[in-house]
Amino acid sequence: MTVGSSDRESVHSRLIDAAPGRVFRAFAEPERLARWWGPNGFSSTFETFEFRPGGAWRFVLHGPDGTDYPNENVFREVSAERVVVEHLAETHHFVLTVTLTPQRGQTLVGWRQLFDSAEHRQKVAPVVSVANEQNLDRLAAEVRTIP
Numbered sequence: 001m002t003v004g005s006s007d008r009e010s011v012h013s014r015l016i017d018a019a020p021g022r023v024f025r026a027f028a029e030p031e032r033l034a035r036w037w038g039p040n041g042f043s044s045t046f047e048t049f050e051f052r053p054g055g056a057w058r059f060v061l062h063g064p065d066g067t068d069y070p071n072e073n074v075f076r077e078v079s080a081e082r083v084v085v086e087h088l089a090e091t092h093h094f095v096l097t098v099t100l101t102p103q104r105g106q107t108l109v110g111w112r113q114l115f116d117s118a119e120h121r122q123k124v125a126p127v128v129s130v131a132n133e134q135n136l137d138r139l140a141a142e143v144r145t146i147p
């Protein structure tokens with residue numbers, strides 16, 4: 001993890017051995033996204049998935065201990081180069097910006113979470129840092145299954 005230019009950010013990146021179009025499919029296809037979204041041991045059940053600017057994304061993240069975590073999000077931007085998701089929760093609000101940059105047949109995935117305050121980022125950093133890296137691991141594994 002790298003703290004970005006702001007003390008409100010959590011920034012990660014990963015070079016994935018696939019063209020951006022394949023990586024984008026892992027976001028755009030709900031059955032694929034449900035397989036990799038979330039930290040290790042978690043699974044997702046999507047209730048609403050409108051992959052377009054302004055579209056709703058509601059799902060339940062199922063923890064390995066059986067706890068369910070309802071999630072409500074809005075896609076703010078959707079393009080082959082950039083996906084911006086706003087996580088709508090009063091107690092854990094953030095905007096996630098994912099960029100897909102081609103690099104010699106591979107894709108550099110940028111992952112930037114912007115929290116409402118430095119205090120909130122600091123509070124969740126121990127969990128978010130590990131979870132974001134696991135998310136990127138799971139994304140890379142899912143992309144390997146895309147023809």
